[in-house]
Amino acid sequence: MKPSQRLQEIEDFKSSYIKKIQEVSGEYLAESSVLDQYQALAEIVMDKTASQWAKTRSQYDEVPHKRVYLFSIEFLIGRLLKSYVNSLGMEETVRIAMAELGLNYQTILSQEADPGLGNGGLGRLMACFLESSATLGLPFHGNGIHYKHGLFEQKIINGEQVEVADNWLRHGYPFEIKKPHESVVVKFYGHLRSERIDGVLTFVLEDYEPILAVPYDIPVKGYHNNTVNSLRLWSAEPVEEFDLPSFNEGQFLDAVRHKSEAEAITQILYPNDSQFDGKQLRLKQEYFFVCAGLKRMITRFKRYNNDCLDEFADKICIHINDTHPALCGPEMMRIFMDEEGLSWGDAWKITVNSLTFTNHTVLPEALEKWPADMMKFLLPRIYMIIEEINRQFQEDLRLEPGLNELQINALSIIQDNQVNMANLAIICSHSVNGVAELHSKILKEETFNGYYQLFPERFHSVTNGVTPRRFLINNNTGLRDLITESIGTDWINNLFALEKLMNYQNDPPFIDQFNQIKLDNKINLSNYIKEHNHITINPDSIFDIQVKRIHEYKRQLLNALQILHLYNYLKANPHIDIVPRTFIFAGKAAPGYYFAKEVIKLINYIADLINKDNGIRDQIKVVFLANFNVTLGEIIYPAANISEQISTAGKEASGTGNMKFMMNGAITLGTMDGANIEIHEAVGKHNIITFGLSADEVTHYQKYGGYSSVQIHENDPRIQKIMRQLIDGTFGHLDNFQSIYDALLLYNDTYFVLKDFDAYTKAQDRINELFKDQNKWFEMSLSNVAYSGLFSSDRAILDYQKNIWKTL
Incomplete structure (x- = not known):
């Protein structure tokens, strides 16, 4: 667009926006509230979107x-407001117009829930x-x-x-x-x-x-x-x-x-x-x-x-x-x-x-x-149809050679007076x-x-896959602009084109800009943490981040226990030299999930213990960010150095947070589980840090036994100490975390937290050494961005379209 056209577009937008402010608020711009300003911008983009919406529907019906x-x-x-603005190609116009009108664009965007x-x-x-x-x-x-x-x-x-x-x-x-x-x-x-x-x-x-x-x-x-x-x-x-x-x-x-x-x-x-x-x-x-x-x-x-x-x-x-x-x-x-x-x-x-x-x-x-009786009472016709689907399915199975009644019953939709929805x-x-x-x-x-x-x-x-528009293009504008300046715009519609970035792995100006963008994003997150948690963190520290739903199989507990061990180690070795580390957690536990809530409590108690201890010289900090949502994620993902993906192998279906982190240059620390395996294949073994049991090993233990968490506890003084700390008053009261202690020792550690503990601590030690070599760390980070094309939801949609939905 020519400069003159851009200037005219900005002036036209300002005129429309001032008029819209008056329509939505009955006030002139100077008297309008920030909420009025948000509503006005929302209506403008909705007007533009609605006309395209109607046209799209008409085109679908015609062809x-x-x-x-x-x-x-x-x-x-x-x-959605920022996404609409950017998708409409209005980003620069709106940003400049808001500044010229004396308005804070980011403050206006923050009004949206x-x-x-x-x-x-x-x-x-x-x-x-x-x-x-x-x-x-x-x-x-x-x-x-x-x-x-x-x-x-x-x-x-x-x-x-x-x-x-x-x-x-x-x-x-x-x-x-x-x-x-x-x-x-x-x-x-x-x-x-x-x-x-x-x-x-x-x-x-x-x-x-x-x-x-x-x-x-x-x-x-x-x-x-x-x-x-x-x-x-x-x-x-x-x-x-x-x-x-x-x-x-x-x-x-x-x-x-x-x-x-x-x-x-x-x-x-x-x-x-x-x-x-x-x-x-x-x-x-x-x-x-x-x-x-x-x-x-x-x-x-x-x-x-x-x-x-x-x-x-x-x-x-x-x-x-x-x-x-x-x-x-x-x-x-x-x-x-x-x-x-x-x-x-x-x-x-x-x-x-x-x-x-x-x-x-x-x-x-x-x-x-679902209880069959409940479904029959609530949805009598639906339950009748399910019964008939099941009856006919079982009759068909009886015509299959080699199937006995036990096998047929195992495939039934209705078993033990329960309707199995996956089977259905x-x-x-x-x-x-x-x-x-x-x-x-x-x-x-x-x-x-x-x-x-x-x-x-x-x-x-x-x-x-995840959309690169929201999780890279719109929320990490510094990296977006650097990529575009370096390799052009083709990558926006074909994320595999990011592989061209590997041509810049030895380019000093590119390296400096790349690292500065990461630091700027870390400063942005640090400011958020200061404002909301009142904790001052060091942007030059390693940002080691685990954000996801709180669940036993995702093993936030393993992360928390390792942090407690690291704290113990630093207390015992006050002059040891480590790269400063900031551990950041976020995620919700289901209201009725007591154990997950106890893990959140443990993380916050560990954070309180560590963050108030001046004796460790700010070598580690721990932060739990409340109310994790998409908007908070957009601040977190670009700032991460380490992406914690440490689920028990074989339990995580895929994960998508791992892809968002990767796309923004974080290095995955994870088990060989879910999409971590594909990330490992995409970036190569030198650009990911893996540890722990394999899915086959986990399955073997679950089927045949042979795992004893008590035995691991008896043979590892580090684990003995952190387990004692759960119940000895370290966090203010005796028996504070008895339920966690019992889950790990009395009930034999269902998700193999203690089994993977040693391998996990060694992986964390490796991070400390790798980060000291900033050239190597940059290469790892760049490789993760460059090879993230596979994890675009565009690719996933095309795979579904071709192989499953058959719309091609």
Whole structure:
């Protein structure tokens, strides 16, 4: 763009923005609040996006392509204003215009709340997939839940996690459009009545509880193109808002009871399911968004296909993201048979040919199961269909040679009065995939081996990816600009082009700029920590970071115990020379997950012990950052030197945080687990630091025994000391962390924390030595950026498109 054109564009934007401020606030710019300024900018970008949105929809209808609908209980989309501005190509214009108007662009951006629509990698992956699909110009859309309060806002009080409501909608949300005219009635409970209509046995649900599913659409803007796809989120409302007769009779609570019960369905993400009511609410959520999404999708398909469903599976792919939307299978059968009049056989053929399923775990507790009695009571027709799917599947198995009843029962959807959702998803889908090479191997050889033996053609592997737009281009602008100045712009649309950066590994000016950018990002994070945690940290120290959901298998505990050991070592050797180290943690524990909360408490107690000890001369600091979300991640990832990916081998499906760190030049410290294996292959063994048991070794111990944590404890004085410190009053009270002590010794250390402890400490020692050689460290860091192309969600989407969704 010519300078004169740029100047005119800036002036036009300033004029439009000043006018919009007056429209949204009734004030002149000088009197407007920062929130008004945010709302005005949001409306401007929404106006520009909406016109492209309408055009995209029209183009999809005029030139039909196979559409993919991603069904997921989470979509962790993060803040959108900056993404919209950058995707529209307005970044420089807005930045300059705001400065000329005397406004702080970053302060305006900070007014946006992180949407409470997800928690971890599961939801973030779907957000990346939606962004990549739009950037690639593909007709893919999301379908999920419009949570009012999301998961929770995490506060750390006296070292412990405290959950408070995440009221992310307190100021409304300017990037969504409510569409009440497309609402759908979802039916719960009730009784089935059967009758024959034209000789066909038909089932009718009576005396049911109706809930209104109201859609909210969020535009998903492609980067520097005109494609805008949709994320549709469903909110639960009562069919009848207010019971006036009850109110007039003095029954004031009864008058609003149904409204409260209906809205509870979409109040929060992952209600605590340790009790019956919580379980039932979770199941309600899962059916609610599946039923609403499918009904509206099928209605739309019929409108544009002459009410004919014959080509449904050729034009529609419905992707089940983990087991939460597994009811897609029986719900499609219900709609096709009960509402569209198809036979079982025709309905089943369309259903299986339309559905694909990604499994995200190998942990038994994460493979969802619902009490059969609960499902039968809450969803009587759905449960009847599941029973019939299971009956016919088992009858088919009995025709297979070599299968006995024990094997057939092991593959049943319904076992021990529980409905196995993963089994249901596999049987109802034509494709099942894992999300990393190791994960997919475990699914085929262990977790779902019985199904793999029956349907080997259904099983695939697609390694996860993350969008480089959010996690490099938009949030690490210094590195983005250096890359573009060095190798041009091709890498923005093809991340594999980053490999050209290796031509600069011996270029002194490039090296200096690269290292300065990392330092600037570390200073930025240091300032955040100073403001929010009131801890001063050294930007020249090694930033060793572990941010992710708090869970035993992710082994934040191993990290914490190693830090305690390092502290003990420094106290015993006060004159030892180590590179200063800052250990940074962030992540939430599920409200009912006591052990994970104890780990958070331990980390904070260790931090308090170390950070107040002037005797160690600031050689180490420990920080736990509260309320980890996408926005905080965007500050953390560019600042990291070390990416902690230390899960018990064979337990992490893939991970996506490891990819975000890698893309920003952090070196992975990890087990050979999940996508760490692919990172190892991509960067080479000299540019990653690995340690610990292999997945095969873990499996061997779990199957055949032979591991004794007590024996390791008895033979390692370092472990003896840190274990004593958990219960001897080191942190202020005796028996402070008895539960952790017992888990490691009394219950034989399920996740092999003590087994991997020695290897982990040696890996940490290696980091200390490597970092002293700044030339070597730069080469490692650059290699991680250069070979991160494989881990773009653009690549992942194209793999799905070619091998699973068959949209090419």
